[in-house]
Amino acid sequence: MVTVITYGTFDLFHFGHVRLLKRLQSLGDRLVIGCSTDEFNNLKGKKTVVPYAHRREILLSCRYVSDVFPEDNWEQKREDIIREKADIFGMGHDWTGKFDDLSDLVKVVYLPRTEGISTTEIKDFMRGAQASTSLISAGSDEQIDRIAVAGHRSA
Ligand code: C2G
Numbered sequence: 001m002v003t004v005i006t007y008g009t010f011d012l013f014h015f016g017h018v019r020l021l022k023r024l025q026s027l028g029d030r031l032v033i034g035c036s037t038d039e040f041n042n043l044k045g046k047k048t049v050v051p052y053a054h055r056r057e058i059l060l061s062c063r064y065v066s067d068v069f070p071e072d073n074w075e076q077k078r079e080d081i082i083r084e085k086a087d088i089f090g091m092g093h094d095w096t097g098k099f100d101d102l103s104d105l106v107k108v109v110y111l112p113r114t115e116g117i118s119t120t121e122i123k124d125f126m127r128g129a130q131a132s133t134s135l136i137s138a139g140s141d142e143q144i145d146r147i148a149v150a151g152h153r154s155a
Pocket residue numbers: 007008009010011016017020036071074090091092093094095112113114115116117118119
């Protein structure tokens with residue numbers, strides 16, 4: 001039984017996350033995830049939209065995931081790897097080199113990220129959509145027509 005372990009926030013779960021989990025799971029038989037708690041994300045300076053309990057529930061619903069445990073700090077990985085009997089530690093390549101110190105315990109791999117999608121891009125898009133909606137609701141009729149037409153063209 002080959003166990004693969006990874007870590008992340010997985011906020012606003014998207015196809016970039018799915019593709020990474022699929023590739024990681026294909027390296028072994030079992031994929032387990034250390035999912036960053038809300039408190040740890042505060043330490044990371046990340047504000048999540050979806051609370052930990054729901055992000056865990058979503059990850060567990062993913063066909064590639066066998067188990068999800070809380071990631072509370074940067075230092076727990078060695079203990080997790082031993083507890084989970086992990087054979088492979090994998091992350092997206094934005095983390096390349098950051099976890100090489102674990103290579104005495106486990107095979108460390110960095111896989112290509114999926115370009116064109118990220119939680120930040122989703123948040124930025126939603127902020128833009130909200131702004132244009134609030135513009136439309138506050139504008140006069142001709143303004144609304146102009147924005148609606150412009151919005152239609154840019155969609
Ligand atoms: N990822 C990806 N493609 C994307 C977006 C993310 O492959 N388009 C990968 C990242 O490289 C990471 C994983 O998905 O391996 C989770 O990404 P985040 O939720 O942003 O996790 P992060 O904040 O990087 O936390 O201790 C490690 C940290 O918990 C990692």
